Amino acid sequence: MTADLGTLVGQALGAAVRAPSPHNTQPWRFEIARDRVDVLLDPARVLAVADPDGREARLACGAAALNLVLSLRAGGRKVSTTVLPDPNRTDLLVSVRITGPAEPDATELDLAAHIARRHTNRRPFTERGVPARARQHLVAAAAEEGAKLHLVDDWARYDAIAGLVRTADRVQSTDERFTAETRHWTGRAPGAPEGVPAAAAGPPASLEPALTLRHYAGEAQLPEREYEQQPLIAAVLTPTDSPAQQIRAGFAVQRVLLTATRLGLSASFLSQPLEVASTREALRRLFRDDGEPHALLRIGYGFATPHASRRPVSEVTG
Numbered sequence: 001m002t003a004d005l006g007t008l009v010g011q012a013l014g015a016a017v018r019a020p021s022p023h024n025t026q027p028w029r030f031e032i033a034r035d036r037v038d039v040l041l042d043p044a045r046v047l048a049v050a051d052p053d054g055r056e057a058r059l060a061c062g063a064a065a066l067n068l069v070l071s072l073r074a075g076g077r078k079v080s081t082t083v084l085p086d087p088n089r090t091d092l093l094v095s096v097r098i099t100g101p102a103e104p105d106a107t108e109l110d111l112a113a114h115i116a117r118r119h120t121n122r123r124p125f126t127e128r129g130v131p132a133r134a135r136q137h138l139v140a141a142a143a144e145e146g147a148k149l150h151l152v153d154d155w156a157r158y159d160a161i162a163g164l165v166r167t168a169d170r171v172q173s174t175d176e177r178f179t180a181e182t183r184h185w186t187g188r189a190p191g192a193p194e195g196v197p198a199a200a201a202g203p204p205a206s207l208e209p210a211l212t213l214r215h216y217a218g219e220a221q222l223p224e225r226e227y228e229q230q231p232l233i234a235a236v237l238t239p240t241d242s243p244a245q246q247i248r249a250g251f252a253v254q255r256v257l258l259t260a261t262r263l264g265l266s267a268s269f270l271s272q273p274l275e276v277a278s279t280r281e282a283l284r285r286l287f288r289d290d291g292e293p294h295a296l297l298r299i300g301y302g303f304a305t306p307h308a309s310r311r312p313v314s315e316v317t318g
């Protein structure tokens, strides 16, 4: 027997808010109608310095919408989505409509079961490479959402990306406004309902790592550690760039991250080069023949890390 619709929607909203978002700002709101849940952008929670155009916030809302969809489907409902359903309302990002009963797909059931387990892992990974079969699953996950996952195997491109991450990180860490914004949202106490807890930061690197991870308040409290030599870099691409494609990219990022969790893999984001205009342009040139880059992920095998908490669903509905 399936749960009643009210219970299912409540569970699906609990799943939606587990989505990743820049600095755990949770830039979303949800409006609930009889057979529909709308995902809205909360403009007050868009990062003014790192994300002035709201690109990352729209991606995060796309990820939240996928969690909503997977959770409703796992509960035995047929669901359809419309991205930017109202041309007069740029804050209304996705309408998720429940259209009837349906037997859940086994893969989607499993992905839904991993929503609460997925989290960003900023700590060192092991040196174990991601096997071919797992790579195929990750690529297929992005394709399922109409996006492309480019796994960066070419050494020249890998090093070019690592260089852009370093350059952008340097630009951002010498920008007073940027560092103030990061300090504001990170280094939070355990269980804080928003922002990144200090415990979720990675330790300072004892040797310069291949990929410069973003520095978060709280990392200095951890002992130095060596990072892995060469984690997998995966770029999420769509054919063009537009608000709708940014939301769609969010669906794809989330399906990739849930698939990674299901495969026992860890992941973190490398967003610095996407947030600095000059490195973003260089990144776009690097992927010119593949599509528009929306997210860069570092993927590998990690160890357990603390999770970031969320605001209660009651704060984001109405």
Ligand SMILES: Cc1cc2nc3c(=O)[nH]c(=O)nc-3n(C[C@H](O)[C@H](O)[C@H](O)COP(=O)(O)O)c2cc1C
Pocket: 018, 019, 020, 021, 022, 023, 024, 025, 056, 057, 059, 060, 118, 119, 120, 121, 122, 195, 196, 214, 268, 269, 270, 271, 272, 307, 308
């Ligand atoms: C668009 C986007 C960009 C992000 N960029 C970074 C990043 O550059 N570095 C990082 O460590 N985490 C990044 N994150 C991860 C968030 O900090 C993380 O999702 C949030 O703190 C919630 O924690 P959780 O993913 O563990 O649930 C990003 C998330 C999103 C959605």
